[in-house]
Amino acid sequence: MSSERQLPPEICDIILDHLHSDMESLSSCALVCKAWVPTARMHRFETLHIPRSGRGRSALALLCDSTSTILPYIRHLSLQEGGEGWRRNDPLWLGDALPRMRLQELSSLHSLRIQSFAWPTLSPQARACLLSVLPRVRSLSLPVLEGECVFGVFEMISAATSLHELSLLGMGVIDTPDSQSLLAQFPTSPFSRTLTRLQVDAASIFLRFINWVAPGLPVPEIDLQDFFSSTEATKFIASCGSRVKHLTLRFSDLGWANPEGIFIFYGGLSHNSSLITLDLGCEHASIIPILHQLPSPHLSMSVVTLHMTPDTLLRFDSNLGALEDLFTSHFPAARLEIIGTHDDVEPLLGLRDGLFARMRRLREEGRLGFKRSDGLSMDPDTPSVMDSLLEDQGTVH
Numbered sequence: 001m002s003s004e005r006q007l008p009p010e011i012c013d014i015i016l017d018h019l020h021s022d023m024e025s026l027s028s029c030a031l032v033c034k035a036w037v038p039t040a041r042m043h044r045f046e047t048l049h050i051p052r053s054g055r056g057r058s059a060l061a062l063l064c065d066s067t068s069t070i071l072p073y074i075r076h077l078s079l080q081e082g083g084e085g086w087r088r089n090d091p092l093w094l095g096d097a098l099p100r101m102r103l104q105e106l107s108s109l110h111s112l113r114i115q116s117f118a119w120p121t122l123s124p125q126a127r128a129c130l131l132s133v134l135p136r137v138r139s140l141s142l143p144v145l146e147g148e149c150v151f152g153v154f155e156m157i158s159a160a161t162s163l164h165e166l167s168l169l170g171m172g173v174i175d176t177p178d179s180q181s182l183l184a185q186f187p188t189s190p191f192s193r194t195l196t197r198l199q200v201d202a203a204s205i206f207l208r209f210i211n212w213v214a215p216g217l218p219v220p221e222i223d224l225q226d227f228f229s230s231t232e233a234t235k236f237i238a239s240c241g242s243r244v245k246h247l248t249l250r251f252s253d254l255g256w257a258n259p260e261g262i263f264i265f266y267g268g269l270s271h272n273s274s275l276i277t278l279d280l281g282c283e284h285a286s287i288i289p290i291l292h293q294l295p296s297p298h299l300s301m302s303v304v305t306l307h308m309t310p311d312t313l314l315r316f317d318s319n320l321g322a323l324e325d326l327f328t329s330h331f332p333a334a335r336l337e338i339i340g341t342h343d344d345v346e347p348l349l350g351l352r353d354g355l356f357a358r359m360r361r362l363r364e365e366g367r368l369g370f371k372r373s374d375g376l377s378m379d380p381d382t383p384s385v386m387d388s389l390l391e392d393q394g395t396v397h
Contacts, residue, residue: 082116111139119152146172158190189214202227228252260286
């Protein structure tokens with residue numbers, strides 16, 4: 001290509017940036033022009049996922065082969081030991097593969113996700129390899145843990161000295177060590193002072209162990225999912241107290257249980273005096289009682305997010321006035337954001353208009369907003385979620 005017709009490198013990079021999710025085009029670009037290789041590789045290998053299936057595990061060679069040159073480009077690494085369709089007698093691969101991985105050369109690694117791994121099955125060498133890469137990891141996700149994993153998880157957390165985000169979701173039946181043995185191995189908190197966000201199943205017994213080794217964990221953002229057994233989670237929220245600035249609570253919709261009532265009974269949010277944002281998904285009758293437990297007036301609160309369906313509005317309609325009054329007295333500076341959930345957009349338009357009409361005061365003050373869940377469009381011509389899925393499946397086939 002002649003110099004007169006050559007585009008500036010900055011323009012080429014912008015063009016390649018637009019191909020971020022087009023793996024085939026990025027691979028072609030890397031073959032077309034040597035100058036495009038770094039940017040194309042940066043996008044092509046930013047995320048590397050190695051699944052549990054042997055056929056899909058060909059990507060493992062990119063981590064193990066001595067001739068591989070893509071390691072500095074990997075920012076997000078995902079390793080799947082188990083998962084959907086996995087059975088207990090299926091062979092495990094991670095313990096054998098870890099010592100062969102060139103993990104020390106992942107100089108740009110930002111996040112690590114390991115699904116369904118079994119810590120007791122890892123050899124000392126495999127554990128050492130895994131722990132060696134953790135100091136540079138900022139985001140660690142360990143979904144679907146089972147068996148004797150508690151000590152292993154805390155050992156990994158302790159090694160992650162630059163950790164900002166930790167996610168422990170989908171925990172099954174795990175071991176239950178006593179406090180004495182756990183504190184003997186972790187006499188001081190294994191959590192890094194850099195930790196800013198913790199996501200965990202609210203029903204998980206793991207919260208009890210966190211309370212033991214790190215009481216009053218100073219983490220500003222907490223996300224508690226699948227809230228159907230409230231005792232340990234409520235104790236945990238109370239122990240964090242005013243350190244929590246941003247809180248997400250997702251209560252399970254179980255007809256036979258009343259997790260919101262238990263949460264309220266044990267003090268709820270009464271210890272969290274410094275909340276700035278609250279994202280609350282719960283049974284409609286518990287919204288106001290939960291909010292009432294926050295110290296009042298809660299001047300630091302800036303946003304309260306509630307999740308509703310059109311059916312929720314029908315059941316909550318008589319309480320909308322009380323909710324509006326609560327925002328006047330308890331949260332005078334806060335904005336109320338409603339996230340509407342429904343497959344079709346038409347019922348959500350009705351939900352939005354009904355809320356705006358019944359809470360006119362907040363709307364006029366600019367403190368009431370409405371969005372559709374998952375960032376979906378509120379355009380009346382938007383097809384239903386199910387229709388979109390069927391259309392996508394038809395396109396694939």
